[in-house]
Amino acid sequence: MKLKLYQLLLILIPALGFVACSDDFLENEKFGAPSTENFWQTEGDAMAAVNALYTYFSEDDIVGRGFMWYVCAGDDMVVGRDKAQSVNMKNFIDDGSNGYTAKNWRYMYRIIGRANDIIVNVPSMSIDKDLKDFILGQAYFLRGWAYLWLAPRYGDDRAGIPIVKEGTALSELDVPRAKNVSENYKQCVSDFDKAAKLLPYFDELPADDYGRAHKTACWAYAAKAHLYNAEYDATSYAKVVEYADKVITSGKHGLLDNYTDVFKVENNWSKEYIWSFVSSSDKGCITPSVFLENKGWGKYNGWGYWHATNELYEAYEEGDPRREATILKFGDEFQYFGETMRYYSSNNRTGMQFRKFMDPFTSKDPVADGTINANGDYPATDLNMPLIRYAEVLLFKAEALIMQGKSGDGPLNEVRHRAGLDPLTGATMDDLKHERRVELAAEWSDRHQDLVRWHDAQATYSKPLHGRIHSNLLEPDSPYEIKEVWPARKFDPVVNHVWPIPPQEIEQSEVLVQNKGY
Amino acid sequence: MKKLSLLLLTLIGLTEVYSQAVLKGKIVEKSTNEPLVGAAVYEKGTTNGTISDSEGRFNLNAKSNNGVLVFSFVSYQNQELVFTGNQDFTVQMETSSVGLDEMVVIGYGSVHKDDLSTSVGSLEGIKELKSRPASTTGLLQGTLPGVNVMNQGGDPGQDANIVIRGLGSPSDRVLWVVDGVPGAPVNSEDIESISVLKDAAAAAIYGSSVGSGGVIVVTTKQAKAGKLSVDANYFTGIQTANNLPEALNAEEFNRVKNLAADNAGLGRSDAFDASKNPDGAVTRTDWMDEIFRTGKVSRFGVSLSGGSEKIKALASVQADNEEGVLLNTYNKSVKGRVNVDFKLHDKIKFSESVQAGTTEGYSNDTYSGYTGAIISAIYMPPSASVYDSKGNFGGVVSPDNLKYAGAYGDIVNPVATLERKDVYNPEYYVRSTSSLDLELFSGLTFNSMFTVAGNQQLEEEFMPKRPEPGKPLNENSKSMSTTFHNNWLSENTLTYKKTLNKHQFTLMGGYSASYEKTKGFDLTVYGFDSELESARHLVNGSNWSKTKPGEEMDELSSTSLFSRVSYAYDNRYFLTGSMRNDASSKLYVDNNDGNFSAVSGAWKISSEPFFNVGAVNLLKLRASWGQIGNVNSVDNYSYVAGYEATRGTVLGQNKEVLSGLGLENVPNLGLSWETSEQTDFGFDMNLFNNKLSLVADYYIKYTKQFIDDLPNPATYGTPVASKGNIGEVKNEGFELAVSYGDTKGDFTYRVGVNMATNKNKVTDLGNSDIQWVDESVRQVLRPIYNGVDEPWHSFYLIETDGIFQSDKEAAAYVDKDGNRIQPNAVAGDLKFIDKNGDGVINDEDRLFMGSATPEMTYGFNAYLAYKGFDFAMLWQGAAGHKVFNAYKGVAYTASEQGYNMDKRILDAWSSSNTGSDIPRISATDPNKNFQTNSDWFLEDASYLRLKNITIGYTLPQSLLTRVKAQNVKLRFYASAENLLTITNYSGMDPEVGNYGIDVAKYPVARKFTFGVNVNF
Incomplete structure (x- = not known):
């Protein structure tokens, strides 16, 4: 083969042309998920954006354990397993960095950021007006909700938490803390007000939209925000009553007849429901399994992290059916994986387990029935976890009335009546505190936060916590002695009034400062 | 290497032909008299040269009638012979102790x-x-x-x-x-x-x-x-693995758990009481022993080569097979290649190289603080069995002892973790490189190289159920993913070489472009009725909706223009300069390119006429400065503000999983090239007939505008931090390599020593002084940070000062106001230094304490050969x-659920064992001995x-x-x-x-x- 030089050059010239420089060659289009260039066009875009606001409601660090560790700091439960981090949170020697609770901060600001994105972009979209209102209403509600999730835990009269307004320029987006937490509550209420105007009542939602924000949820949360703010500003109590009444007079809600039924999967959407973490066994809350006996007597991966105290057990009035609905003690019968079992535990620190959320485990094969997840590392269940129930709205109102020197008997007795207890007359704050404790034990209403805002925490926590130590842990009928299971704790009301902001967040920001004393 | 010298010298030989003397001869190996094929012969001071043929013969038309001929061959000593007029030589070449005459590939030349x-x-x-x-x-x-x-x-x-x-x-x-x-x-x-x-x-x-x-x-x-x-x-x-840690036996485990409960003031658990739970008091398994094995390794490699003047070919194949020391871990590969070189014409050469291969293997993520096989082998109760009585994998307790299951941690049987693994992950690649060399006219050559490559990966894994007590999984699944990656690279260069008397010029210019595309998808299917190997197919999965299939598509393109000028004068002075322009699709189009240049020079003193030291064969001083651009850490599409699919939202009465989209990042359109800029001074010296060689260098390197994650405060609301040009890092160091070798009769020896120092320091971090590096242990310990004036990725820790020997000593540790600095500390707890003196131990008390990058590395090698024997050794x-031994934080503590512990915990501090540096045994850790980022974990x-x-x-x-x-x-x-x-x-x-x-x-x-x- 004899190639002439010019023949070769003829071959080469196209080869060079092939790689010739051009800017097009260096600009590649991104495929896959959309970008700001092509988003916010269709109804589907707006729906996807609003769906993203709820996504952390299936994230363990928010709805599974997360702040339940801070609820556990109260006097109703103790940490059931040796685990230094968890123990330290309960003992107020936490620095906020631990993976269990720290993500709440970041994830809530992500909800806030996404809600702001919707609030900025959706109004100018050319989509159906009703859909637009529904979407914006959800965005306002969830923005307010996310602030309220963080504000009482991290903010007080010394400093609030950062408020990120919609449309904030990138250069201003590292926002410093608000002057005080009342600013946050104000922001929350304003969001709930806007949302309430835009959203329908729960019973107006199609079944597919159950779990999305609705009108009375906005009012209930506005009541809660005011109640928390009342710690600093007593004028807020009147607002609590006003918003609670909006919920009550809407006629959309009521108490179920039987307290036990409230925590059944079938009643996820009952008239008592106002707002819950929506949970399915595929994606959702693992909390019921975290309360369950460690290793679930070999049948399921219960995590056994929180055990009920004898103090809680004894707080119930004699004959209050809520006690046995809430707590399982040695010898109590219960349905578990299709069998009638009598409770015992070789590892429960107090000899008592929370029973409230055990409905998903009752059938013969809950995995097959779809009420619990097959993966023991993610043991989500089909039970929605209540955040605000109608009963709590009644108690909001009762508390606000009592604190204003008025009678809170009406709403308080409504709650007692359902429990089959005698009505009270001239109920005091002590009665109210008792009622909140027993009605809402182990729920996200957060007993610890109540003790803090009532300024009862220091006194309460200076007493040790007790359990029932049975002589034979494998025998449901064995006798027990009441013994101290958790020593008295040191709670400094100045420092521990709030929790430490995750230090990793302080490192990421140039303006965020830690709560004093941490 | 021989081939390379041949290539280059052929090129050189093609230049100018104004011969006077006609020289020929034969080159042989001195000891054997065997002909040396491919040895280089050139006229000293010129580029005129040739190589010896298959019989060791050469012919060369010299440029002048008299001069010096240089003979060189890889790993042989150079020889210089004077010629006058036509001559016929017989040259005996001797092996040199060090390979001095190597041609070094420097990139496009x-x-x-x-x-x-x-x-x-x-x-x-x-x-x-x-x-x-x-x-x-x-x-x-x-x-x-x-x-x-x-x-x-x-x-x-x-x-x-x-x-x-x-x-x-x-x-x-x-x-x-x-x-x-x-x-x-x-x-x-x-x-x-x-x-x-x-x-x-x-x-x-x-x-x-x-x-x-x-x-x-x-x-x-x-x-x-x-x-x-x-x-x-x-x-x-x-x-084999050695120096493995040992876990406590059952009796010791129970003893430590009880002591821990007592010390924490908590009640003992019945599970650790031999009279109540006799099953738990029997040591059944040495888990460390169970997970490790003796692994087999083997390799077979063969290469065949040969050809004629016009066609040469080489084929090679290598098969590796390695079994890891942990059960079931392995890596195996078969890789082959074929090179064929054609000489189409005196001035035209074409080569084609094809490579193909496959690899597969299974690695265990021992790093995972939760399920890593090695840490699980520590955690697992010693009373547990690898298999239960029915032959299934055993859990933390036997099936008849489930009542005590809750006392032990959520641990997976590590033998089961390793043995259950059912992975098939072959990767295949094929690459073709075509290269054309064309001598356009005297001294000017054109080279065009085109590579196209494909790489395909399949990743299949079946996850069986994990029914045994511990960390059960009652669901099985199969996931499959495939990634197809292809790329091409085109490089075209023109090189012009010219020699004018004692001046030698080489000019090179070129253009290259490359493109890469990655496509792939993945899916996971759940719910297999049968776990038989033959049934582990997607068709048998019952739940296809739990995980959404994913798709990947990525493109990357880049272009470069470059040039280099080299000048040499009389084998004494050498000067090279280069410039290039690089552009990448990773950056925003308005600032996607950067210019980088380099210059270097050398002075070969030993070639100077005045230099006449017999013992010194080579003495050369070098200096260089250069820049290199880098965007490797930037993801594709960094300038796009994307929306990411969220983890799925559960809403509605039927609990539908809905898709959501949320803003992923705040893009940085201003991102530009990171530049590493380095200055080097060095000298090379060969002594005593090149027996002793010495190379020394000093360098100083600045990585300017290095690219890393910008701070991403929570209030941004975006999960992914943007990349930015953050700051500057400085590296400097000395390097020295000395080798000495000789042959005396049948005895050949060679020894070499090398050492290098490195001083590394972050000199600028933009707006901040400190930057957290995203590495954590169980989300508890976060020891690594970048700090200004500190080494890259340093340990940033609270200093400890031993262990409190008494409660009194702990109580006496107070701040200036008399308040206790560690209010929860008792005897046996670590004492932390309150560096900032504010009376509290917190993150503000941390200090930088060095990094994992060695300040000095060194090596020593020796080679001896006598007759047929050879011996080589490398130190x-x-x-x-430093290393942050986080293992201590999980294995030396009794405050982590029901986990077993490392045997060394028996030596923990107690009132009767006050010399220990391991903090006291306790079921709680109020002093945060094991949760504080402290130097207790840090080891040399x-x-x-x-x-x-x-x-x-x-x-x-x-x-x-x-x-x-x-x-x-x-x-x-x-x-x-x-x-x-x-x-x-x-x-x-x-x-x-x-x-x-x-x-x-x-x-x-x-x-x-x-x-x-x-x-x-």
Whole structure:
């Protein structure tokens, strides 16, 4: 083969042309998920954006354990397993960095950021007006909700938490803390007000939209925000009553007849429901399994992290059916994986387990029935976890009335009546505190936060916590002695009034400062 | 290498022909009188030269009637002979102790090693090293100063990291250039030589694909004309782990758990009471013993080459098979290649190289603080059994003892973790490189190279149910994913060489473009009725909706323009300058390119007429400065504000999982090239007939505008931090390599020592003084930060001051107001130093305490040969660096659920054992002994390792002649790897990777192999 030089050059010239420089060659289009260039066009875009606001409601660090560790700091439960981090949170020697609770901060600001994105972009979209209102209403509600999730835990009269307004320029987006937490509550209420105007009542939602924000949820949360703010500003109590009444007079809600039924999967959407973490066994809350006996007597991966105290057990009035609905003690019968079992535990620190959320485990094969997840590392269940129930709205109102020197008997007795207890007359704050404790034990209403805002925490926590130590842990009928299971704790009301902001967040920001004393 | 010198000299030889003397002759090996094929012959001071043919003969038309002829051949000593008029020579060449006359590939060209003006390290004695049971990367450890190879533990699927002259960017990586093709794979058996381009001026010509890491240039064996040769190597052997930690036995475990409960003031658990739970008091399993095994390793490699003047070909194949020391872990590969070179015309050459291969393997993530096999082997109760009475994998308790299951932690039987693994993950690649060399006219050559490559990966895993008590999984699943990656690279260069009297010029200019595309998808299906191997197919899965299938699509394109000018005067002065422009699609189009330049010079004093020191064969001073751009750490589409699919939202009465989209990042349109800028001064000296060689370098390297994550405050609301040009990192150090070798009769020896220092420091972090590096242990410990004036990725920790010996001492530790600094501390707890004196121990008290990057690395090698015997030894070490032994935080504490512990906890502090440095045993940890980022975890990780010893024997020629195998060279050898490690580090092995965080990392293993080399 004899190639002439010019023949070769003829071959080469196209080869060079092939790689010739051009800017097009260096600009590649991104495929896959959309970008700001092509988003916010269709109804589907707006729906996807609003769906993203709820996504952390299936994230363990928010709805599974997360702040339940801070609820556990109260006097109703103790940490059931040796685990230094968890123990330290309960003992107020936490620095906020631990993976269990720290993500709440970041994830809530992500909800806030996404809600702001919707609030900025959706109004100018050319989509159906009703859909637009529904979407914006959800965005306002969830923005307010996310602030309220963080504000009482991290903010007080010394400093609030950062408020990120919609449309904030990138250069201003590292926002410093608000002057005080009342600013946050104000922001929350304003969001709930806007949302309430835009959203329908729960019973107006199609079944597919159950779990999305609705009108009375906005009012209930506005009541809660005011109640928390009342710690600093007593004028807020009147607002609590006003918003609670909006919920009550809407006629959309009521108490179920039987307290036990409230925590059944079938009643996820009952008239008592106002707002819950929506949970399915595929994606959702693992909390019921975290309360369950460690290793679930070999049948399921219960995590056994929180055990009920004898103090809680004894707080119930004699004959209050809520006690046995809430707590399982040695010898109590219960349905578990299709069998009638009598409770015992070789590892429960107090000899008592929370029973409230055990409905998903009752059938013969809950995995097959779809009420619990097959993966023991993610043991989500089909039970929605209540955040605000109608009963709590009644108690909001009762508390606000009592604190204003008025009678809170009406709403308080409504709650007692359902429990089959005698009505009270001239109920005091002590009665109210008792009622909140027993009605809402182990729920996200957060007993610890109540003790803090009532300024009862220091006194309460200076007493040790007790359990029932049975002589034979494998025998449901064995006798027990009441013994101290958790020593008295040191709670400094100045420092521990709030929790430490995750230090990793302080490192990421140039303006965020830690709560004093941490 | 021989082939390369041939190539270059052929080119040179084609230049100008104004001959006067006609010279010819024969070149032979001095000791054997065998002809030397491919030896170079050139007229001194000119580029006029040729090479010897298959009979060792050469013909050369000299430019003048009298002058000096230089004869050179790789690993032989140069010879210079004077000629006057036509002459016929017989030249006997002697092997040199060091390979001095190597041509070094410098990127789009090559240069005589003696003439280099930049810092290039060449791996010598590669033949002996290659028989080692090590990866190509592993071969470099301890052999070149400034080339720091750090094993990432001993997992067969995880190769070592190479850091050249210090870290300066999160994307410091090394570019491998194999026979001129960046990023091509290489078989260790095929390697002829390795050069490491350490300074920026040397590496600059490879440009943006280098990053700030440096370039490793590999030249593989090339076919030789006229002679058919076969090279084969086979070895087989075993590997074992040593220095493994030991867990408590059942009796000790119960004792420690009870003591821990007592010390914490909590009630004892019945589970740890032998009278109540007798089952738990029996030691049944040594879990560490169960998960480790003796692994087999083997390699077979063969290459065949030969051809004629016009066509030469080489084919090689290598098969590796390695069983890891942990059960079921392995890595195996088969890789082959074919090179064919055509000489179409005197001035036209074409070569085609095709490479193909496949690898697969299974690695265990021992790093996971939760389910890593090694840490699980510590956690697992000693009373548990590997298999239960029915032959199924056992859990933390036996099926009849479930009532006590809750007392033990959520642990997975580590044997089950390893054995259950059902992974199929083959990766295939095919690459083709075509290269055309064209001499357009005298001195001007055009080279065009085009590479196209494809790589396909399948990743299949079946996850069986995990029913046993511990951390059960009642669901099985199968996931499959496939990734298809293809890319092309086109490089075109024009080179012009001109010699005018004593002036030598080389001008080179070129253009390259590359494009990469990755496509892939993945899916997971759940709910298989049967777990029979034959039933583990997607068709049998019942739940297809739980996980959404995913798709990947990525494109990357880049272009470069580059040029280089080299000038040499009279073999005395050398000057090279280069410039390039790189552009990448990773950056926003308005600022996607950068300009980078380099310049270097050398003065070969030994060639000066005034220099006349007989003992000094070479003395050369070098200086260089250069820049390299880098965007490796930038993701594609960094300038796009994307929306990410969220994890799925559950809403509605039927609990539908809905898709959501949320803003992923805030893009940085201003992102521009990171630039590494390096200055190097060095000198090379050869003494005593080149027996002693000495290379010394000093470098200073700045990584400017290094690219890393910008701070991403929570209030941004975006999950992904943007990349930004953050700051600057400085590296400086000295390097020294000395080798001495000689042959006396039948005895040949060579010894080499090398050492390098590295001083690394972050000099600028933009707006902040400190930057957290996203590495954590169980989300509790976060020890690594970048800080201004501190080494890259330093440990940032609270200082400890021993252990409080009494409650009184703990109580007496007060601040200036008399308040206790550690209010929860009692006797046996760590004492933390309140550095800022504010009376509280918190993050504000941290100090920078060094990093995992050694301040000094060194190596020592020796080679001895006597008659048929040969012996090689390599020692290698590193000093002045730290490891954060996080393993202590999970295995030396009794405050982590029902986990078993390391035996060393028995030596923990107690009132009767006050000398201990392990804090007291307790079920709680109010003092946060094990949860504080403190220097209690930090250990000196300096080590010295006997990396390799090899002993070989080559059968004598006389014996082989008797069996009519006179051309065969047969060598048997035995080799031991990692035989001895001297270190104070208390973990399994100091080479832990992962920026120096050790949570029971898969340890580096010892290997013993036996092998045979055959050549004919």
